[in-house]
Amino acid sequence: MNDEHQAAGSLAEHAAPGNRLYLLVWFYLLAITALEVVLGYMHIFSTAVMLAVLMLLSVVKAGLIVAYFMHLRFEKRSLVLSLVPAGVLVMALLLAFFPDSFRVLELGVR
């Protein structure tokens, strides 16, 4: 059983990237963070657009973390397909109520 376990672990490990790649990912994450902070101080978007832009950048960061730091890119595809679509679908469902937040702004409180 234990041997099998080891085998299962090493199966996913064979394409493991080195520390150089991790350093590069870390650098990209810092760069995107810096971009976000700068954007936070620029008055070019409305709150809602600003939220969307920051979210987009954060999703990119989350993708980098999940794919490289959490190693998902190097796992078997069946694991990726079990986790990612389910997560994305449920989050999209949670987001379904979000457009209602514009109601007060656009139509006023009644």
Place this chain on the structure above:
Amino acid sequence: MPEAKVEAVAATVWGGGTFPFAVGHKKLGMWLFLLSDSLTFCALLIGYSYVRVANPNWPTPFHLWPSIAMATLMTLILLSSSLTMVMAVTASQRGDRGGAARYLLLTILGGLAFIVLHANEWLGLIGEGVRLWENPWNVPLFGATFFALTGLHMLHVASGVVYLGVVAAGVRRGRMGHEDVEVSGLYWHFVDLVWMFIFPMVYLLSVSMK
């Protein structure tokens, strides 16, 4: 007779006797937990975004110094602790127990620094009169969402520090192996990932322009 039967069972991916995801049960369990935990945070963050966008007079109390500078520093610390975490995983994969334990210790230090800085941030806001249900700017939801979001995240960081401490001790004594380090790494990166959403949404959307 059993030999041939075992072979046949092991040959089918979903028939049992094999690892359909090519990961051990601990790792699969952690992934499933993180999936459910991400939905908890997602619900809180969407709830927060809803009231944030719907409130034109949402308070913007975060000055560049100290709040935004400190929150940016906390992001840097958390990202760097994720880097030391992957290095702990690489070290334990090489079979270097001492190295893995040292990198885990660095990660724990990063987590502790994050908690200290964040506690300081909380004290600053509480000093300004921000409470869970009231604050000087008369938008009670500000305090409620801020403390709920960052509080739940801090709880995750604090439990992560304890978890990594247990794993570091286990690795040093040889009670825990590479898989345990890797699984604790998944948890730690997730805590980092959540902060990547809380930082821009809570702090950067409420920067003080004065």
